[in-house]
Amino acid sequence: MSKTQSPHASTTDKAPRVRFAMVLDLSRCVGCHSCSVACKSENEVPLGKFRSWVKVIEKGRYPDVSRQFLPALCNNCDNPICNRNCPVRATYRRPDGIVQVNQHRCIGCMYCMASCPYDVRYINPLRKIIQKCFFCDHRVDHGLAPACVETCLGRARIFGDINDPDSEIAQTLATNPVTTLKPGLGTEPHVFYIAADYDAMDPTSGVDVNHIHFEHPF
Amino acid sequence: MDQNFVTVLYNSPHQIPLGKLLAQYFYLTGLSAGSFVVSVIAILGGKTEYKPLGKIGAVVAPLCLVLAPMNLLTEMAQPLRAWHLMTYVPGYINLKSPITYGVALLTAYPISAIIYAFFVYTGNMKMSKIFAIIGIPLAISVHGYTGFILALGKGRALWNTALMPTLFIVSAMVSGIALMMLIAIILNVFFSKDKSQEAITADRELIYGLGKFLGGVIVFDLFLILNAVLVLLTSSKEAWHVAELLLWGRFAVDFIGIELILGSLVPLFIVFYPKTARNLKALSFASILVMVGIYAMRYSVVIGGQSVPLH
Amino acid sequence: MKFSRRTFLKLGAAGAASFGVSRMLETAPDAMELIMGGDEVSRTTGKHLKPVPSTCLNCYARCGNFGFVAYGALLKIGPNPDHPNSRGRLCAKGQAGLNLVYDPDRLLYPLKRVGHRGEGQWKRISWEEAYTEIAARLQGVLESGHPEEFAFQSDRDITTQDITRRFVHALGSPNALVHHPVGGPNKQVAQQLTWGVDYDIPDVANTEYMLIFGSNPYEAHYMRTSFVQRITEARSLRRVSANLLRTKAKMVTFDVRLTQTSGRSDEWHPIIPGTDAVVALAMCHVILEKGLEDRAFLDAWTNYSPDKLKEHLAEYTPEAAEKISGVPAEEIRRIAQEFATTKPATTISTGGVTKHANGVQSERCVALLNIITGNIDVKGGYCLPKAYNFREPEPVPPVPARKSKLSGFGNYPLAMTELHHMVLPMVKRGHQRIQVYMTYQHNPAYSHPEGWLIEQILKDEDLIPFYVAIDSAMTESAYLADLVLPAPTFVERMELESPAAFEMVPFVSLRQPMIPARGESVPITAMLIELARHLSDDVAKYFDFTADEYLRHQISGIAPLVQAGGLDYLKEHGVFYDKEAEPQYEVFKSTGFNTPSGKIEIYSTKLEEQGFHPLPIYDPISAHKTLRPGELHLVTHQWMVHTHDRTANCMWLSEIIHENPVYINSATAASLNVRSRDRVKVISKVGEIETVAQVVEGIHPQVVAIGDSCGHWQYGRVAQANRFKSQDPNSKLLWWGQEKHGWFAEATGTGNGVHPKPIIPIMSDPIGGGQCWMDTKVRIKKV
Numbered sequence A: 001m002s003k004t005q006s007p008h009a010s011t012t013d014k015a016p017r018v019r020f021a022m023v024l025d026l027s028r029c030v031g032c033h034s035c036s037v038a039c040k041s042e043n044e045v046p047l048g049k050f051r052s053w054v055k056v057i058e059k060g061r062y063p064d065v066s067r068q069f070l071p072a073l074c075n076n077c078d079n080p081i082c083n084r085n086c087p088v089r090a091t092y093r094r095p096d097g098i099v100q101v102n103q104h105r106c107i108g109c110m111y112c113m114a115s116c117p118y119d120v121r122y123i124n125p126l127r128k129i130i131q132k133c134f135f136c137d138h139r140v141d142h143g144l145a146p147a148c149v150e151t152c153l154g155r156a157r158i159f160g161d162i163n164d165p166d167s168e169i170a171q172t173l174a175t176n177p178v179t180t181l182k183p184g185l186g187t188e189p190h191v192f193y194i195a196a197d198y199d200a201m202d203p204t205s206g207v208d209v210n211h212i213h214f215e216h217p218f
Numbered sequence B: 001m002d003q004n005f006v007t008v009l010y011n012s013p014h015q016i017p018l019g020k021l022l023a024q025y026f027y028l029t030g031l032s033a034g035s036f037v038v039s040v041i042a043i044l045g046g047k048t049e050y051k052p053l054g055k056i057g058a059v060v061a062p063l064c065l066v067l068a069p070m071n072l073l074t075e076m077a078q079p080l081r082a083w084h085l086m087t088y089v090p091g092y093i094n095l096k097s098p099i100t101y102g103v104a105l106l107t108a109y110p111i112s113a114i115i116y117a118f119f120v121y122t123g124n125m126k127m128s129k130i131f132a133i134i135g136i137p138l139a140i141s142v143h144g145y146t147g148f149i150l151a152l153g154k155g156r157a158l159w160n161t162a163l164m165p166t167l168f169i170v171s172a173m174v175s176g177i178a179l180m181m182l183i184a185i186i187l188n189v190f191f192s193k194d195k196s197q198e199a200i201t202a203d204r205e206l207i208y209g210l211g212k213f214l215g216g217v218i219v220f221d222l223f224l225i226l227n228a229v230l231v232l233l234t235s236s237k238e239a240w241h242v243a244e245l246l247l248w249g250r251f252a253v254d255f256i257g258i259e260l261i262l263g264s265l266v267p268l269f270i271v272f273y274p275k276t277a278r279n280l281k282a283l284s285f286a287s288i289l290v291m292v293g294i295y296a297m298r299y300s301v302v303i304g305g306q307s308v309p310l311h
Numbered sequence C: 001m002k003f004s005r006r007t008f009l010k011l012g013a014a015g016a017a018s019f020g021v022s023r024m025l026e027t028a029p030d031a032m033e034l035i036m037g038g039d040e041v042s043r044t045t046g047k048h049l050k051p052v053p054s055t056c057l058n059c060y061a062r063c064g065n066f067g068f069v070a071y072g073a074l075l076k077i078g079p080n081p082d083h084p085n086s087r088g089r090l091c092a093k094g095q096a097g098l099n100l101v102y103d104p105d106r107l108l109y110p111l112k113r114v115g116h117r118g119e120g121q122w123k124r125i126s127w128e129e130a131y132t133e134i135a136a137r138l139q140g141v142l143e144s145g146h147p148e149e150f151a152f153q154s155d156r157d158i159t160t161q162d163i164t165r166r167f168v169h170a171l172g173s174p175n176a177l178v179h180h181p182v183g184g185p186n187k188q189v190a191q192q193l194t195w196g197v198d199y200d201i202p203d204v205a206n207t208e209y210m211l212i213f214g215s216n217p218y219e220a221h222y223m224r225t226s227f228v229q230r231i232t233e234a235r236s237l238r239r240v241s242a243n244l245l246r247t248k249a250k251m252v253t254f255d256v257r258l259t260q261t262s263g264r265s266d267e268w269h270p271i272i273p274g275t276d277a278v279v280a281l282a283m284c285h286v287i288l289e290k291g292l293e294d295r296a297f298l299d300a301w302t303n304y305s306p307d308k309l310k311e312h313l314a315e316y317t318p319e320a321a322e323k324i325s326g327v328p329a330e331e332i333r334r335i336a337q338e339f340a341t342t343k344p345a346t347t348i349s350t351g352g353v354t355k356h357a358n359g360v361q362s363e364r365c366v367a368l369l370n371i372i373t374g375n376i377d378v379k380g381g382y383c384l385p386k387a388y389n390f391r392e393p394e395p396v397p398p399v400p401a402r403k404s405k406l407s408g409f410g411n412y413p414l415a416m417t418e419l420h421h422m423v424l425p426m427v428k429r430g431h432q433r434i435q436v437y438m439t440y441q442h443n444p445a446y447s448h449p450e451g452w453l454i455e456q457i458l459k460d461e462d463l464i465p466f467y468v469a470i471d472s473a474m475t476e477s478a479y480l481a482d483l484v485l486p487a488p489t490f491v492e493r494m495e496l497e498s499p500a501a502f503e504m505v506p507f508v509s510l511r512q513p514m515i516p517a518r519g520e521s522v523p524i525t526a527m528l529i530e531l532a533r534h535l536s537d538d539v540a541k542y543f544d545f546t547a548d549e550y551l552r553h554q555i556s557g558i559a560p561l562v563q564a565g566g567l568d569y570l571k572e573h574g575v576f577y578d579k580e581a582e583p584q585y586e587v588f589k590s591t592g593f594n595t596p597s598g599k600i601e602i603y604s605t606k607l608e609e610q611g612f613h614p615l616p617i618y619d620p621i622s623a624h625k626t627l628r629p630g631e632l633h634l635v636t637h638q639w640m641v642h643t644h645d646r647t648a649n650c651m652w653l654s655e656i657i658h659e660n661p662v663y664i665n666s667a668t669a670a671s672l673n674v675r676s677r678d679r680v681k682v683i684s685k686v687g688e689i690e691t692v693a694q695v696v697e698g699i700h701p702q703v704v705a706i707g708d709s710c711g712h713w714q715y716g717r718v719a720q721a722n723r724f725k726s727q728d729p730n731s732k733l734l735w736w737g738q739e740k741h742g743w744f745a746e747a748t749g750t751g752n753g754v755h756p757k758p759i760i761p762i763m764s765d766p767i768g769g770g771q772c773w774m775d776t777k778v779r780i781k782k783v
């Protein structure tokens, strides 16, 4: 996977280490929100917050109209701004690429939230700490696929080790055109999209920025 | 097909992590840094007639800086864990985060400012000069770092600019000078009974001079803002939306109305128009306007900067 | 058995294999290296949780699931990878079954009404008191000599249907109103008349062409999770490895609005509601005209000659169809040609075709497309359902001789099931007197058309002297009952299912308790056995078994299952299918079709006997003819995260969909001066409702649409979008309610929306009797 060879990633190891990533194949996504709900259930995500959600847009003019979906979650970036900015190193990157938060260390300053260009972090209003998608590391560590991947109706979510050339994800990445969200920011996201729609990826498309409703963090 | 005809049917809620209290925190550190710098200029400037200003600034600067972090603590979700910021242990300390430096500065700067104030008031000119020299970079950094906090918040077009730290320092100067001027006017009008007429006139000249100085810094500030806005208008799509918000959208009242017109242009007029430039009422009005304007600036930068959705 | 899915390749050793998953799954797209389903670890302790295999019932697709429990609490519901239909996936609703179990407003104890009906005052009573009271009432019915004055309406899982029918018949009443018709009974009737079974399975995983009429499987389908995963499989653009590129099966959709399905199809054709039949017939016309039909199949397996059919279809030219449906003639021609020349191909049609006054005929017209192209029961085609039948333990109570209009089909002699939405209105019209009315998992006041009328009837103690509602939530109907009995949710019950199999090998799956039934809730099987024992020996003799024994009886006729260990096998594995069996295609070649002629009846003598047109025809809907300027068609639809009225209390689902805006085309909206988020009134001849407008491009300009499932006025606080304090800290985080915080604050959310039933008139297809959910005429007024 040359594309994801980040200048920031540790390149000192000789043997390629495990690097978990996710592919979202939107030609298979049906916009069912099963991923979002599976994630809520798996991770006890409180009401009002989402680790994963599915944006749905309609585009075009009658009768040439289509619907596009964009499931979004933490990109578990190779160059995570959230990590760089966390003053207490509560958030850190595991060797396998999963960006984690030390729940006991987090001071809840929300700087990581403000810095993340994808708005995927939230303060858990019940526990008052930062949370986000951790690629279900508790499951992955036990050899189980993440909850959203397991249940995805369209099998649009592919998860695995991109450094294992035999893995489904490595092969999928090798043979399909993929993109990431906001690649220009240099965050090196590790959630890759196949057949994602430009307008769905654009946060301001179809949005009047003057009339948008914002949620207080907690 | 009209490519851009899009209706969003479902999305998760957008969040604004940093709120008004953070804007207030930035505001107070700015006031502090600004007044400290003015004070130091007065002390180092050598002229004895500037000394009163030096004294005012020496008190105001640490005072604002004690208030500022209160805002931060209230905003934090886990204020009781604030001490985590000071566990300076390798592996725990993050040298890449501007907040790490901020914490160090927020500790060092008030200490040096208090020591400085002590020497200013005890009349130890030598020591106050030494601590003025130590304090200046600290004061500038304390506010500059808040600019870095935003500048390194890479996701937000309004923040992620190299101008941000400079803009913050300059606007801090603006608000600091305005505050000093206001206090000087108040002292001059209400607390100068036991002063000679001469001394009072000298103070007034000082205030008028300060007004000109304020005007100069405002002009520089406006120049920086112009730079920022022009770049926003021509940079990324998100940046354009921020410009939209600031120039004719949701934050236009704060930005154009309060910050630019009331907070910059009107005071500018007052300090340079001969009739008002030497009128204490007008000048105090101008300084209040400036301070309100800078508050509006902090608000529109912090909140406005987060008001373009990221997903 | 071997299912060679077109191009699926197993990459590496699938983690699932280590779980002893059968060969069936080797070809399923479970290539990922991590274990997919069937296991769960605790997030806090890292320990594996105890898995209990079961079957979902948050809708009627009945997917295979697992409950994961620790210390007696259900922590998660996950998918069962070994289930041949759902193959390790659960939709949002299935996942949110957890909310249903731990809903803070669940019914946990028997309640007896103390105030007047509908006042909402209850007294907790014991089960013994409840049984005694119901038994006394039923005894009264029996002594009156009118057993038919006892009616029982219930849900449609097989065990429930069987045992309630048994109970009602044992009492001598024919009014076991247990067949809750799927998608309105029209589809069932049409299918039964045409090819002798009441169901179809489009074999989408293996198809090359999907022609969809009025169906939205990405969001709702009676086989949702099993169905949609196979559609995406056929539609994947992804290269799975360097040498494998899946070709994409084409999907063409006719729908009146842009849905998740039509919005992702290769082609969306907006169509005037109720006119799918004429388009389908025009396509048949084109196919026959061009000689693209499968003559051999038509000659051998249908009862009508292609030439005569051609004659019959002569009038249905694409041009004529264009005038009626608004679909351009050349499009009809092109699609007809594509459909006939792409093999295999299949149609998919559900509510959009059948929830109309011409539902039966329209469904027959769509089916004709599959018939004339010979796509019947072939791989990748339009297939017959494969499922097991269950047995009843002896002695079986005789079918009561007494007739009742409720269960007789009255004016709808061809209907196969009772007309559920007509039961209470018939009582009101005096077609049947009622002494005791019982419902189980059924909420007519919310889910039936003209809901306000149903409420009125239920409130009327003269019409319904004694009403017992059995449910797990205080539904709008239960609220009007005299006795409310708590039933466990599907997570805590034991039932058998055998839904139609997508792998074309029948299977049985078991729903079993993941945790003990909460509170004092009692499963319907045990409840009826107990109730029978409180009645006379005459009744009790039909219930001489335990609930467990009853289930063992039900599957006793399935030899391979009995051999494998019967119910015990199911308790361990959750699902059973014959692992040696080959997928069954073209079964009619050995068995023929279950119709009078043994063939597909393009010409239906049964229809003819009842005075209907025996051939598939387009029968215009009366609503169309009388549509005046300013009037619009209202269609309703299911939401992707809800099932009718049973999911509104699932907070994770209502969080996603809780408001029911009326979707309206931008041109129409402009002419009405309506913009998005404006409040509007939607007015029909039976009532009006108020909601917000959502202006979109993706809807036919003559159509407006409102979803099902929102706008509860009972049922629980989540369903009503009220924030509250409870054991579950989430209940105070509910954010979409309309409460205000502080006098100056704006309302925090949009509330729980409206439900469209009050404005949908009771109206049936004259052949099938199914409710016309999609035929309402409305006007829109800005408020």
Ligand SMILES: Nc1nc2c(c(=O)[nH]1)N[C@H]1C(S)=C(S)[C@@H](COP(=O)(O)OP(=O)(O)OC[C@H]3O[C@@H](n4cnc5c(=O)[nH]c(N)nc54)[C@H](O)[C@@H]3O)O[C@H]1N2
Residues within 6 Å of the ligand: C059, C060, C182, C183, C184, C213, C214, C215, C216, C217, C219, C220, C221, C222, C223, C224, C254, C255, C256, C257, C259, C271, C272, C273, C274, C275, C276, C350, C351, C352, C353, C356, C635, C636, C637, C638, C639, C640, C641, C642, C643, C644, C705, C708, C774
């Ligand atoms: N998510 C979810 N899934 C469900 C259910 C649920 O409640 N929620 N319920 C289950 C049950 S019981 C049933 S019966 C099925 C229902 O499944 P369906 O009957 O397939 O679903 P509906 O949404 O009622 O209608 C399907 C589509 O028909 C369109 N339509 C309406 N009128 C016309 C027309 O005249 N022509 C055409 N071409 N299209 C038209 C509507 O816009 C809608 O998109 O779903 C089952 N699965």
Ligand SMILES: Nc1nc2c(c(=O)[nH]1)N[C@H]1C(S)=C(S)[C@@H](COP(=O)(O)OP(=O)(O)OC[C@H]3O[C@@H](n4cnc5c(=O)[nH]c(N)nc54)[C@H](O)[C@@H]3O)O[C@H]1N2
Residues within 6 Å of the ligand: C155, C180, C181, C182, C183, C184, C351, C355, C440, C441, C442, C443, C444, C447, C448, C470, C471, C472, C473, C475, C487, C488, C489, C490, C491, C636, C637, C638, C643, C644, C645, C646, C647, C707, C708, C756, C757, C773
């Ligand atoms: N507007 C509009 N309305 C429609 C339709 C439409 O297309 N448009 N479609 C119609 C169709 S096709 C159908 S099939 C009907 C369905 O209408 P219903 O059969 O009334 O709806 P269900 O959602 O199946 O829920 C029935 C009852 O089951 C209860 N229940 C759910 N789960 C459990 C459980 O685990 N245990 C127990 N004891 N009770 C439970 C719920 O509380 C609910 O009262 O709706 C119809 N309504």
Ligand code: SF4
Residues within 6 Å of the ligand: A073, A074, A075, A076, A077, A080, A081, A082, A083, A099, A115, A116, A117, A118, A119, A120, A121, A132, A187
């Ligand atoms: S997506 Fe945001 S939160 Fe996640 S790793 Fe990247 S920068 Fe951090």
Ligand code: SF4
Residues within 6 Å of the ligand: A085, A086, A087, A088, A089, A090, A091, A101, A105, A106, A107, A108, A109, A110, A111, A112, A113, A130
């Ligand atoms: S909120 Fe927590 S994780 Fe985020 S930057 Fe602050 S301390 Fe770090």
Ligand code: SF4
Residues within 6 Å of the ligand: A038, A039, A040, A042, A043, A051, A052, A073, A132, A133, A134, A135, A136, A146, A147, A148, A149
């Ligand atoms: S990987 Fe896990 S935490 Fe991340 S979105 Fe999926 S379910 Fe949620």
Ligand code: SF4
Residues within 6 Å of the ligand: A028, A029, A030, A031, A032, A033, A034, A035, A036, A054, A069, A071, A151, A152, A153, A154, A155, A156, A157
């Ligand atoms: S579960 Fe899969 S198919 Fe459904 S919305 Fe999520 S990514 Fe798309």
Ligand code: SF4
Residues within 6 Å of the ligand: C056, C057, C058, C059, C060, C061, C062, C063, C086, C089, C090, C091, C092, C093, C094, C095, C223, C224, C225, C226
């Ligand atoms: S489709 Fe969803 S709700 Fe229906 S049975 Fe399957 S998992 Fe349950």
Ligand SMILES: [Mo]
Residues within 6 Å of the ligand: C181, C182, C183, C184
């Ligand atoms: Mo249905």
